[in-house]
Each structure stands twice: as structure tokens, then as C-alpha cells.
Amino acid sequence: MPHTPRTPRTPPTPHPPPWLVHDGALTGLKVLDLSRILSGPFCSMVLADLGADVIKVEDTASGDDTRAWGPPFQGEDAAYFHSVNRNKRGIAVDLKDPDCLRLVQELAGTADVIVENFRPGTAARLGLGYEDVRSRHPGVVYASISGYGQTGPYRHEPGYDAIAQAVSGVMSVTGEPAGPPVRFGVSPADLAAGMWAAIGILAALRNREHTGRGEWVDISLLDGQVAWLSYVAGGYFASGEVPQRYGSAHPTIVPYQAFPTADGHLMVAAGNDGLWRRFATAIGLAALADDPRFATNPDRVRHRGELLPLIEGALRARGAQEWAVLLTEAQVPVGPINTVDQALRHPQVIARGMIAELEHPDAGTLRTLASPLKLSGNPAVVRTPPPRHGEHTAEILTALGVGPGRLAGLRARKAAK
Template identity: 45%
Template sequence: MTQPKGALTGVRVLDLTRVLAGPTCTQMLGDLGAEVIKIERPDAGDDTRAFAPPFWPRTRESAYFLGANRNKKSVTLDIAKPEGQAIIHRLLDGGCDILVENFKVGALAKYGLAWEQLRQKYPRLIYCSITGFGQTGPYAPRPGYDALVQAMGGIMSLTGESDGPPQKVGVPIADLFAGLYGCIGVLAALNHRNATGEVQRIDIGMLDAHVAWLGNQAMNYLATGEDPQRLGNQHPNIAPYQEFPTKDGYIILAIGNDPTFERFCRSFGQEALLSDERFATNARRVENRQLVTDTLTPVMRSLTTAEWIEQLEALKIGCGPINTLDQVFADAQIKARNCVVQMRHASGEIIQVIANPVRLSGTPPQYRLPPPALGEHTHIVLRETIGMTDAELAALRIKEII
């Protein structure tokens, strides 16, 4: 059966990114059907190839690299040398639609590859820059790191127990969101170019993206001028909406409105709470969140997690277990949705990657190419895309350009 074409089939992306924010953006474009040519440093490659252990079993690839680089062709190229820069220009001449980069602000100018240097020569090129702090502002020259952005962007002040230290999120979420916002920007710019012929640069700052997803907590601050406090696993605007201990572990109880709270109380012997003004509405429960927690904790300890989930789900009351990753990937829903995909790596080993969550009915995400070995596609891309001969490629290898 022929695989349906991707939404971006026929689009070519020149990927000058490394680590996570930029590769997240370009992997999404690749999943949607774009041809992504990933430029890597000869010998070393993307920094994340060395972010290990763990390596994938029986390969030399880090699990970190494998998570953000499928559907890409790896070309090793030293862009610090004039010959390498010339090859970049030949690739751009060869029909490149999008360039994505995450160098420090101004760093590509010394190679002749800055937006201002390319925009006139390549009038159909969409150029996306992903940096820590964007192209403008007093922090623009600074390098960006996920933990640094989480700290500066406020999420650490909101995460953790009320009496504990600030905590970062357990995955590099500042990087991931910057990459996803970058992809959204690229798709919007591509649609605009195709409609009008006009191209533009996308300027993504990790800190900007981070502030954008502070969501309701940011709005709470803007509405009151008061810094939200750390609440552990509790919700700032809803109660009860948090973890509770059970007879054998923990559960998340998510009661999102007053009718659901009433249903909970009538079903589990807590009718008396319904006549207590402190529990009467969500607003009052938020005001008295500690009382709510203290009152419901012994109730929740009366059953096991599995018993609670069975009974709460029957009542259509939000709940769920707090899964380890082992339990996540064994979950029936995760399996039913095919959230893990197998691909054969260049080493010959079968690797597993996380599926793209964007489910398109007509142009679904594709899994054409496994995360590449370093330089795996150098010769084939330079031959097929810009017509280099074997003799030219050999000469470039001797000079360590590729």
C-alpha cells in the first residue's frame, strides 16, 4: 500500500540546528512530509549525539539524539570554511524553501549566511531563527539554555511544594515549546509565501515562547498584580484538583465544577459538605483549599487507586493514576493510539521513537527515515541535489570540508 503524501511533500528544509529546540522544529516539518537536510559538523555532529548515556542498545547513538532527528538526511559540512559556505549556497540554489537555524545572534553573518545576507539572493526563502532570547532586546546576545529559561521565565517559581525550593519541569520544556512555536511560525510563513509570494523571517526566542505558555498563571498575575505561589500538584483556580494518597499509592482527582463536586459527595458519603458554605462553590473551595485537602484525604485513603479509578470513572468524575514511564508505555490507550513507532536504524538495529501526536486524516505524519548516522547522506545529497561528482566529493573529504 502506498503511503499517503505528507502535507509538506515537495518542501525542502535546510536544517542548521542542533541540540533540541531547532531539531524539534525541523523534525516536525520532516514528519509532515518535508525533505529535511541536516547540516552537521564533520567528526562531531550535533552536540546531542554525545548526550549519553543512555545510548540505544547496540548502537553508538544517544537516545537523546534519536528523539529529535528522524525524517532527516545528515550531511557533514564545515560551514566555517569558504568551500563549505559555497555548498550551502548551492543547496539553497537547488530549491530550498526553508532555512532553520539556532546559532547565537549574529553568528551566521561571519559565514555569509545571515537572513540579511540571503534574503535578496533567495527571494523564496523562509528563514527561521530560534535563540534563547530572540534577535532584539538587551539579552539577545546571551546563550539560551533550557534550565536558565525555565528559571528566568517564571515556571520554576510556580513548580514545587509550597514549602520547598523552586523546581524545573522534568523535561526540557522551554526547548520543546520554542521548537513547536518555530514550526507554527514556519507553516504560517509558508502559507503566506504561497499565497502572496512574500517571504519573511521567523524570530523565536525561547524566553518569549516560555512566557507565552505560562497560560492561566500569567493571567492570574496580570489580573491581580500578585505573584502566584507554588501549590505542589494543586490547581490555582480549581479545588479539589490535585493528587491524593490512596490505600496503596496516589491518584489525581480532578473535579472541575460544582455539579461534579456534588456528585462526588453524594456518591461517597460526604453529603454534609454540601451544606457547608466553605465547600459550596469552587471559589469557596479554592479559598479554603487546605480544608478541602484535609477533609478529603482520609476519604481517599479508604480505597486503592484501582478501586477509586473504577468507581470515579463510572461516575464520569475526572481521575487518573500517577504513572511511571513503564506504566505509561504499557497503558492500553497509549498502545491503541500507536504512540511508539519502530524504525530500522542505519546500524541495523530496530529503534523505537515517540509518534507524532498530530493525527491528520488525509496527510498523516510520516516515518520515512530513521534518525541518521552522522554524515549518512552526505554523498547522496550532494550528488543528487547539487550534482557533485565523486572526484569533487573525494577532494572535499581530503580537505575535511565534508
């Protein structure tokens, strides 16, 4: 066959880097993330999902601790690390090296937001504390996350999620009544602190629009968990009675808990008297609906010990899925207690786009949770995989003005990766 010459191709239009493509609500915002583990990285990921350019700073030795928190591993890094570090760029430098420390201080001077979760005082010793940065950059919004906050007699104590759950009282109300206190199944103190920090950062950014001044957002794991006591603390303030553990049950609503059935457990939430009547009728206990012991929610709370065995006896007649169908038809709030794999396959979870996929250069296809923030005009988007250790060091330092020779010198003495 004769050769047909190809039409010359027009050179492709250069594409902007992926962290600048998404027109998110926070596009144009630059965040310097000095944090590690969970609370700070979760906070900065929330901002990154909304379009902020987040630069994650790690050491040159092993990086963020969670890179090694496995198995399971995906590529060189643990799944734990991948879960909270997407949409970020990564730089690996040794902050003990004076040259690298100055470069990170320069980066701090260019950032709109700084997130750190060192022990109080550590950032200041590095010349990266709030007062250090503010003196050069008065518009910076600086978020510090620690175990106990920047003030108070415990401020220098280390911060751990489980300790915050314990000290805050949250653990005392978690678990079965006759059993020991139980740690929550995920890490609520860390995750809540990250959320509180993101809220504080956004509020400070809003205020900066009017004043031109940044401010210090001081978040503690303990404060966040105490705030989450909410109605539990309210009940104590009102009555003076120390809250107890109720297992899956609610302290002030009955029936509102998991019940055993013929083949598994089912969560029921009859949150008012009308729902109680529909529930009682649907499970064959219609006679109890107007029983004076159970007619109103306060009655049912007072007579909880008499009512619950009757409900359990009725529900053991059928399996959990069968009851779920019957109670849903009766318009009673009910749900199966899914395992994690079942929850991640739930049709509503899928329909809401809560599972995303990313291509990682080492790990291949990564499945990750998407953002729950559904903004109609500028939704949160999963754009780029978590950075490999030191992946963007050259790119970020070059943009800061570091030439090839200087960068090579930093790498030669292992001050930068």
C-alpha cells in the first residue's frame, strides 16, 4: 500500500497544572500545610477539595508518619496516608537544615493560610510560629491544632485522639451499660478538630476581606470533643445527673436503638409519639401504643426497662431485612447496621458520588472517599492523588526562586528530596 503522509498535528495547548484547573470555591487560595497524621491533613484536604492549592511539608527521612501506618499499603505508602492527602502538592525538606528552614519560612510568607499541629511552642522555635509569620505577613490566617490548645495548664501535653475521647467524657458515654467505656470506631477527636479548624479558617478569611488582617485559629482536640457533648452536657447542666452509657440507645428517646431480630440487628429511630404508634402497630404491639406506661416519650423513657423486652420479643419473629421492608412501608425510620463494605456499596452512597477513583503513579487506581460538600456552583472535587514523598519539591522550590545548582546542593546533603 502507498504511504499516506499524516497531516502535521497542531502542538497541544499547554494545560495548567491539575491543582489550578478546578474552579473551586477556594481556587486561588494558597495553604501551607505543616501538619501530619490526621487532624491537620484532614483540615487541609477539606480546603484542597474546595480548590485551594495546598503545599504539604514533610521531612526527608520518612515523611508523614502515616505513610508507614500499614498494612494495607498501596504502592509505597499506607492506605491511611492516601485517605487524607489527596489534592495536595508535596515537598520534603529537613527543617533542621538552616537553608531549608529559611525556604519554608519564605513559603510561609507567601501563604494565605498555614495549618500546623505541632505541640504548642514547637513552630515558634522554628521561626514558623504565628507571631513570626504575622510580623512579616499580617494577612496570614494561621491555624494551630493541638491536644489541649495554646493556653491553659495542659497546653504542653501531647495530643492523641483516644486521650481526648477519654478526658472529654465522650468515652464515658460510649459502650454498653454493663460494659467498659469504649473508644469510638473512627477517630472523632482528630477528625472533629480538622473540621473545627476548617470552619475557623473560613471565618478568619471572611473577616480578612473586611479588615485586611489575618488571625490565629486555636483548635484543641479536647475542646472539640467537649463541644460535641452538646445535649449530653445540657442534660447534666439541667439535672445534675451524671450521664451514663446506653449502648446504641438514646438517653432521652425510646425506642431509639439497635434491636436484635431473628438473624441480625436493626436500628430503629421512633423519635416522636406518632412514630412510636406506627412502630408498635407494625410489629404487632398495637395494644401498647396507648398503654399509659408508654403513651408519651417521657413515659417510655421512665419505663424503658419494661418496654424494651417486649419490643425485642416481637422483633425476634422475623429477620432484619424483612423488618426493614415492613417498617419502611409503615414510614418508621429504620436502617440495617451495615458493615463498612456494605455501606460503601449502598445505592445512595453511590448516587451521591461518595466514592471516587484516582490514578496514582505507584499504586495504580486508588479508590477514595469523595467530599460530602455538595456546593451547587463550585462543588468540592477529587482532582489529584496524594503526593509521593517529595514529589513536588523541585517544582515548588524553583517557583520560590531556587536555582538548579542550589537545589542540587540541598539534595546532595540530603536536606531536600
